[in-house]
Amino acid sequence: MNAAQVLLLKIHATKNCSGVSLKTQELYAIVFVTRYLDLLFSFISLYNTIMKLIFIGSSACIIWYIRFHRVVSQTYDREQDTFRVIFLILPCLLLGIFINHEFTITEILWTFSIYLEAVAILPQLVLLQRTKNVDTLTGNYVFLLGGYRALYLLNWIYRFLTEPGYRQWIVWISGTIQTAIYCDFFYYYFQSWRRNEKLSLPS
DSSP, X not given: OOHHHHHHHHHHHHSOOTTOOHHHHHHHHHHHHHHTGGGXXXXXXXXXXXXXXXXXXXXXXXXXXXXXXXXXXXXXXXXXXXXXXHHXXXXXXXXXXXXXXXXXXXXXXXXXXXXXXXXXXXXXXXXXXXXXXXXXXXXXXXXXXXXXXXXXXXXXXXHHHHSTTOOOHHHHHHHHHHHHHHHHHHXXXXXXXXXXXXXXXXX
């Protein structure tokens, strides 16, 4: 079960999306759609196809709940979730156009998705800082997202040491930046866990 599924189950069960950033969910939907365009013209395996569809579908369901569900949408923090995502999307798109491995539409969009994923969590972190008190499930969701990326760093180090010619510097740099963005959250997450207190982020 991925982090998006955990969040989706939380929203479905509680009928509450307070503390969840719609901006971040929409950015992740853009990430998955642009990264998995190969679904339209390439088949790797049934497992691979299902997993990609789950990532896209989970994000789409979360967005639908927040935007259109008659109960859940009433709990959305519109006044607090005001991050200007154009300041994330535009630079990432320009980077995808000018810094990529191959100048093709699919490669540019794939690279754009890598850059955008690195910063997609920022609206969520800003929202949590504004609301300060973070419920347990939302905090766990953000922790799972950050932990997943941190584990990827270990995987890249292992592959670099064991696979001759393995070089993915765009992915490495973006993943390192993404993990660094989470460091502050990780600190307060573990502090609240150690003290057995509700997670609270400083303004």
